[in-house]
Amino acid sequence: MKKITVVALVLAVVFSGLNCVNNKTKKMTNPLLQKWDTPFQVPPFSKIKPADYVPAFEKAMKEQNDNINAIINNTEAPTFENTIAALAYSGQLLDKVSAVFYGQLGANTNDSLQKVATELSPKLSGHGDKISMNPELFAKIKQVYENKENLTLTKEQAYLLEETYRSFVRNGANLSKEDQKTLQQINKELSLATLQYDQNVLKETNDYKLVIDNKKNLSGLPASVIEEAAETARANGLDGSWVFTTQKPSMIPFLQFADNRMLREELYKAYLNRGNNNNKYDNKKVLAKIVNLRLQKAKLFGFDTYADYRLQNRMAKNANNVYTLLNQVWDAALPVAKREAAEMQQIMNKEKGSLKLASWDWWYYAEKIRKQKYDLDEKELSPYFKLENVRDGAFMVYHKLYGITFSPVNNIPKPHPDAVAYEVKEADGSHLGVLFMDFHPRASKQGGAWQGEYQSHYVTPRGKNVSPIVTVVYNFTKPGAKTPALLNFDEVETLFHELGHAMDALFAKNRYPGHHIPSDFVELPSQMMEHWATEPKVLKMYAKNYLTGEPIPDKLIEKIHNSKFFNQGFINVEYLAASYLDMDYHTIKEPLKGSITDFEKEAMDKIVLISQIEPRYRSTYFTHITGGYDAGYYSYLWAAVLDNDAFAYFKETGIFNQETAAKFRKNILEIDGTQDPAVLYRNFRGRDAIVEPLLENRGLK
Ligand SMILES: [Zn+2]
Numbered sequence: 001m002k003k004i005t006v007v008a009l010v011l012a013v014v015f016s017g018l019n020c021v022n023n024k025t026k027k028m029t030n031p032l033l034q035k036w037d038t039p040f041q042v043p044p045f046s047k048i049k050p051a052d053y054v055p056a057f058e059k060a061m062k063e064q065n066d067n068i069n070a071i072i073n074n075t076e077a078p079t080f081e082n083t084i085a086a087l088a089y090s091g092q093l094l095d096k097v098s099a100v101f102y103g104q105l106g107a108n109t110n111d112s113l114q115k116v117a118t119e120l121s122p123k124l125s126g127h128g129d130k131i132s133m134n135p136e137l138f139a140k141i142k143q144v145y146e147n148k149e150n151l152t153l154t155k156e157q158a159y160l161l162e163e164t165y166r167s168f169v170r171n172g173a174n175l176s177k178e179d180q181k182t183l184q185q186i187n188k189e190l191s192l193a194t195l196q197y198d199q200n201v202l203k204e205t206n207d208y209k210l211v212i213d214n215k216k217n218l219s220g221l222p223a224s225v226i227e228e229a230a231e232t233a234r235a236n237g238l239d240g241s242w243v244f245t246t247q248k249p250s251m252i253p254f255l256q257f258a259d260n261r262m263l264r265e266e267l268y269k270a271y272l273n274r275g276n277n278n279n280k281y282d283n284k285k286v287l288a289k290i291v292n293l294r295l296q297k298a299k300l301f302g303f304d305t306y307a308d309y310r311l312q313n314r315m316a317k318n319a320n321n322v323y324t325l326l327n328q329v330w331d332a333a334l335p336v337a338k339r340e341a342a343e344m345q346q347i348m349n350k351e352k353g354s355l356k357l358a359s360w361d362w363w364y365y366a367e368k369i370r371k372q373k374y375d376l377d378e379k380e381l382s383p384y385f386k387l388e389n390v391r392d393g394a395f396m397v398y399h400k401l402y403g404i405t406f407s408p409v410n411n412i413p414k415p416h417p418d419a420v421a422y423e424v425k426e427a428d429g430s431h432l433g434v435l436f437m438d439f440h441p442r443a444s445k446q447g448g449a450w451q452g453e454y455q456s457h458y459v460t461p462r463g464k465n466v467s468p469i470v471t472v473v474y475n476f477t478k479p480g481a482k483t484p485a486l487l488n489f490d491e492v493e494t495l496f497h498e499l500g501h502a503m504d505a506l507f508a509k510n511r512y513p514g515h516h517i518p519s520d521f522v523e524l525p526s527q528m529m530e531h532w533a534t535e536p537k538v539l540k541m542y543a544k545n546y547l548t549g550e551p552i553p554d555k556l557i558e559k560i561h562n563s564k565f566f567n568q569g570f571i572n573v574e575y576l577a578a579s580y581l582d583m584d585y586h587t588i589k590e591p592l593k594g595s596i597t598d599f600e601k602e603a604m605d606k607i608v609l610i611s612q613i614e615p616r617y618r619s620t621y622f623t624h625i626t627g628g629y630d631a632g633y634y635s636y637l638w639a640a641v642l643d644n645d646a647f648a649y650f651k652e653t654g655i656f657n658q659e660t661a662a663k664f665r666k667n668i669l670e671i672d673g674t675q676d677p678a679v680l681y682r683n684f685r686g687r688d689a690i691v692e693p694l695l696e697n698r699g700l701k
Pocket of ligand 1: 523
């Protein structure tokens with residue numbers, strides 16, 4: 001696989017070299033900087049060479065700098081048009097080049113592109129800093145902002161003005177010289193401390209190994225898990241043994257299946273105590289430093305707590321709103337978790353007499369309950385989920401909701417030869433955008449699944465509509481020698497999920513480039529699509545046995561539905577406990593002086609967490625709060641409330657109700673990122689989201 005990519009790359013270089021020899025009189029041109037004469041103006045992927053990127057980026061950065069200088073040097077009084085709009089349009093070329101580069105870096109990468117990425121990273125962040133720290137530019141923005149009451153602006157313009165001003169302020173543009181210096185110092189210390197925290201977690205994770213020499217201790221484990229552990233042992237030079245680690249793919253199966261209770265305890269405790277071993281990788285003091293620096297930063301900006309600073313530009317807006325939601329779900333989930341624990345204790349009583357269920361027992365007994373009550377055999381399901389059938393099912397849902405169609409396009413440049421292209425058209429046949437789909441893993445593709453844009457929608461200053469060019473990238477099970485690609489259920493949901501993001505991008509009607517959707521809102525269109533994937537009526541339409549064409553039987557649909565309720569008390573409680581911990585650290589008003597151990601204990605005592613469950617992440621290895629989810633771990637739940645509540649609207653009015661769909665399209669898909677998300681949601685739903693549909697769908701009601 002990898003070899004083919006390298007060969008293709010070499011050929012591209014050779015051919016372009018030949019072109020050069022044959023056309024000596026012709027000037028060499030960079031395809032990234034030319035007008036694209038391709039169908040629908042998609043990037044001419046195969047013509048772009050790795051060496052084209054750096055010069056194109058440099059030209060694009062220069063162009064943006066020139067545009068910004070023009071804003072600054074404009075002698076007329078600053079207006080929305082000559083400042084805010086002009087700034088929004090200043091990076092059109094940079095956006096265009098970045099979209100191609102980062103799209104290819106994820107889905108069609110190679111060593112040369114990786115090298116370019118490393119070279120570009122400091123240049124691009126320096127370029128961004130120069131703009132956001134430019135005092136003359138900010139002075140102009142501020143003038144427009146302070147005059148906003150006197151301006152006649154559309155809702156999108158008002159929001160863009162607010163967001164532009166706010167992002168400069170949040171970067172420190174409005175601070176005194178002295179405070180700016182303090183901010184820079186805090187940011188520097190924070191980046192070092194978070195890096196150290198992450199490295200400590202990594203080190204502690206890699207350092208621990210549960211080495212098993214006695215075959216007896218493997219009792220209960222499936223053959224595939226044992227084989228994997230033998231492989232890990234070999235990789236560590238421990239041939240003939242079996243090795244388990246605190247990485248979840250290794251640890252969870254052990255906790256689920258290993259009959260040896262003492263070893264389960266040993267492994268789980270090693271996991272729980274990462275960064276908490278009082279050695280040089282201990283994270284307790286590092287975390288205290290991080291939360292105190294963050295508090296200091298928030299105070300510099302005039303906020304009481306870091307959470308309030310962080311939540312200012314999210315849908316949740318403040319810590320209070322987050323706690324209200326956490327409490328609502330907590331009150332519903334904790335009793336369910338207690339019932340689950342009691343059920344497990346009963347099994348334990350029968351098996352072992354007087355032992356009490358502990359946190360390292362949970363997965364083991366949950367697995368027994370799963371087998372008894374919820375067994376869903378993937379082998380039984382997968383014949384109904386042929387990739388092409390699932391894809392057509394998702395297309396059909398969109399067709400029924402919005403009347404749009406997906407027509408395959410050949411003879412069009414593609415991000416990779418394996419990708420397929422569709423023209424997405426409105427019900428009246430007019431062009432909406434291009435959708436690339438790229439389904440299977442290969443060496444040049446990153447893991448996971450994502451949606452991206454090779455061209456995002458906007459309207460040029462001259463009023464020309466720029467159509468979106470969207471891509472969804474997956475790593476789905478490949479076809480077998482004699483079988484088509486048959487997806488597992490996770491993959492089915494993922495296909496619908498990413499297509500949900502894609503439609504958000506394809507329906508976009510924003511006028512200005514670079515609209516920003518808050519992180520606790522952006523998963524609404526995608527997570528909502530997953531509900532259609534499992535609706536019985538929809539399953540009957542697309543989930544057909546690839547051999548017989550028979551639709552999926554009711555018995556299997558029922559099993560899929562039941563399986564959603566398995567272990568929900570535990571899943572919600574361990575997630576919520578971690579969310580509380582994240583919020584508690586970021587709502588302190590005074591610097592944290594006591595120990596992290598005490599702080600965590602107090603936080604968990606406050607919510608009365610039961611001893612059989614630990615928070616999904618504990619203080620010393622909670623890498624979400626160093627990785628961008630600080631005062632943000634709640635957002636998974638926030639988005640889930642929205643998608644369950646939004647889908648409930650469709651359930652109430654009919655899952656293919658075109659009027660409800662039109663409301664969703666008009667109020668959310670077309671304009672999210674251009675207005676306050678809370679307002680958008682209210683306009684769609686007629687009220688704020690409520691938590692009940694989520695509780696019901698998770699079996700917590
Ligand atoms: Zn997503």
